Amino acid sequence: MDKIFELINEEQTRQNEGIELIASENYASKEVRRACGSILTNKYAEGYPHKRYYGGCEFVDEIEDIAIDRAKKLFGAAYANVQPHSGSQANAEAYRALLPNGGKILSLVLNDGGHLTHGSPVSFSANLYNFIHYPLDKNGHLDYEGIKQIILEEKPDLLLAGFSAYPYKIDFELLGKIAKETGILFMVDMAHIAGLVAGGKHQNPVPYADLVTTTTHKTLRGPRGGLILTNNEEIAKRVNSAVFPYYQGGPLEHIIAGKAICFEEALSDNFKEYAGLVISNTKACRDRLAKLGAVVSDTDNHLFLLNVLDTFGITGLEAQKKLEEIKITTNKNMIPGDTLKPNKTSGLRIGFAAVTTRGCTKKDAEDIADLIFDYLGNRIGVEDANKKVASIVSNWKFIEEI
Ligand SMILES: *Cc1c(COP(=O)(O)O)cnc(C)c1O
Numbered sequence: 082m083d084k085i086f087e088l089i090n091e092e093q094t095r096q097n098e099g100i101e102l103i104a105s106e107n108y109a110s111k112e113v114r115r116a117c118g119s120i121l122t123n124k125y126a127e128g129y130p131h132k133r134y135y136g137g138c139e140f141v142d143e144i145e146d147i148a149i150d151r152a153k154k155l156f157g158a159a160y161a162n163v164q165p166h167s168g169s170q171a172n173a174e175a176y177r178a179l180l181p182n183g184g185k186i187l188s189l190v191l192n193d194g195g196h197l198t199h200g201s202p203v204s205f206s207a208n209l210y211n212f213i214h215y216p217l218d219k220n221g222h223l224d225y226e227g228i229k230q231i232i233l234e235e236k237p238d239l240l241l242a243g244f245s246a247y248p249y250k251i252d253f254e255l256l257g258k259i260a261k262e263t264g265i266l267f268m269v270d271m272a273h274i275a276g277l278v279a280g281g282k283h284q285n286p287v288p289y290a291d292l293v294t295t296t297t298h299k300t301l302r303g304p305r306g307g308l309i310l311t312n313n314e315e316i317a318k319r320v321n322s323a324v325f326p327y328y329q330g331g332p333l334e335h336i337i338a339g340k341a342i343c344f345e346e347a348l349s350d351n352f353k354e355y356a357g358l359v360i361s362n363t364k365a366c367r368d369r370l371a372k373l374g375a376v377v378s379d380t381d382n383h384l385f386l387l388n389v390l391d392t393f394g395i396t397g398l399e400a401q402k403k404l405e406e407i408k409i410t411t412n413k414n415m416i417p418g419d420t421l422k423p424n425k426t427s428g429l430r431i432g433f434a435a436v437t438t439r440g441c442t443k444k445d446a447e448d449i450a451d452l453i454f455d456y457l458g459n460r461i462g463v464e465d466a467n468k469k470v471a472s473i474v475s476n477w478k479f480i481e482e483i
Pocket of ligand 1: 169170195196245273306
């Protein structure tokens, strides 16, 4: 067997045996994975359905048309581009469609939960555009009035919302109103919460934003990729040119087929129930940790932040590594007002999208809280902790059966 297949098997075992609490991860269904691993990978189809640069596109045209229709239906959008290879690509393409080079964008302070593509100096974004930032308030919530004041003073061209580590609901309607009143464009990057939006458990930004980008592999539970939505015909045309030929070449039709299947799954009642369970499990774990005395953010979505420095006297990096010893995967994360650097951090980001797909119950979520609290607080040893992890996971679906 090729070494690569041996490693895939080892990764499969790792995924099956572990408790996956990384808030941006999930498990795609067999059907999504079947489409992604299909012979569609063989096909070149530069361009858009019925306007391709290659022959032989009649079937991939139909596949991409279906993916577009389902994306539009799922999010109530007039236009969808399903070709972005990732969330980061989708953001580059969205900025290109909305602004000239050097355009001024107002986004969240990166250490408060923003994304690298929202103006980090190590990403293309800060190089091509002029980013300024709004902070969260001292309780870690969006400060809508403060955002409006910054817009009035700084006069950006675009307001950007949608985050990687924000545990609360976002009032897209209010942000859209502020952008309209101040005469600037409004873009939402709903990469993290797209599944909650699809499941009807978070306000949908599409009616209020000029353009919405997302990933398809986080709470939405599809293949790794991106998606751009808009209700504006002119913007839709500029998005299409920004995706191809400006930033990308041939579309990944196998992944687009996987997206189409994911959108159909997300339109089901099962998925609505799933989105609700993600939120209730997250809340159950968070509430249990708070009851035990941990310093945690509140939550009304699929994630919360645990302040491990104040709770256990260790850094986020140390906590992440320690939990890895017992097959609980999380990631270190800055907390609002963090005093430590991004490579250490005071916090852990904990999310329940992935484990809920495997069948995590409320009781499991509370047991996971106890386990994290006891293990990081040195109340139980590695052997006992590992036994508890194995016992929790033993009730869950195998990932290949999802
Ligand atoms: C994950 C994420 C992205 C990037 O997605 P990739 O597919 O990893 O490029 C963009 N924006 C936000 C807010 C994200 O959380």
